[in-house]
């Protein structure tokens with residue numbers, strides 16, 4: 001999806017973007033950052049859809065050179081899509097470009113892909129102290145459905161879900177979205193299921209896979225003895 005007078009555009013990630021992405025990854029996530037091998041294995045998964053936001057040629061700033069002949073990579077995001085469920089694997093934007101709608105554009109692209117693949121429920125995990133990211137997700141209709149204690153090295157993770165992907169796309173553009181059904185409500189597709197086991201699924205899968213593979217959901221408060229971000233390559237941090 002192309003940006004219009006925004007100073008950036010969104011395009012599919014290529015292997016040449018890995019270097020610039022890793023520079024942003026290490027800066028933005030610190031101890032929670034993925035290693036390059038984690039990113040590469042994520043990118044190689046056929047169920048993934050990774051995109052980058054690149055500076056338009058005429059704009060200023062940025063962290064690295066893009067692979068499309070355009071400007072440097074300003075942000076990136078990844079989706080795991082295994083219909084009917086999906087996961088936002090990661091999303092991040094160069095600090096110098098925060099507040100300009102880049103994450104909104106990246107998330108719109110991921111949800112558009114999810115919708116096109118008939119994904120009905122998109123999940124993610126976000127640090128409990130990351131209010132900025134939580135507000136971004138809420139604007140897209142994500143609601144809190146649980147907490148994973150000690151998921152990150154020094155913080156819990158809030159698990160969020162968007163069950164109205166089409167609604168989020170129609171109504172946001174970064175703006176207001178319709179209400180998603182609350183966990184436990186009659187409209188909640190996971191209502192009546194058992195809580196998710198404490199340990200996350202191992203291997204390069206996302207939270208939705210843990211849901212799907214274990215045929216459960218509706219988690220409220222779990223502990224992750226595997227230690228969160230380092231538990232397995234390819235786990236999502238968003």
Ligand SMILES: CC(C)(COP(=O)(O)OP(=O)(O)OC[C@H]1O[C@@H](n2cnc3c(N)ncnc32)[C@H](O)[C@@H]1OP(=O)(O)O)[C@@H](O)C(=O)NCCC(=O)NCCS
Nearest residue numbers: 028091092093098099100101102103104126132133237238
């Ligand atoms: C969270 C994060 C991805 C948000 O990225 P971003 O590009 O700044 O997000 P957006 O610009 O789309 O939206 C953020 C804000 O900008 C505002 N905004 C959106 N478009 C805008 C525009 N064109 N002009 C001005 N402001 C705009 C939004 O309303 C929003 O405002 P608010 O924060 O006051 O509510 C970014 O802060 C980041 O990379 N953080 C570190 C990594 C991280 O935490 N990732 C999430 C892991 S779960």
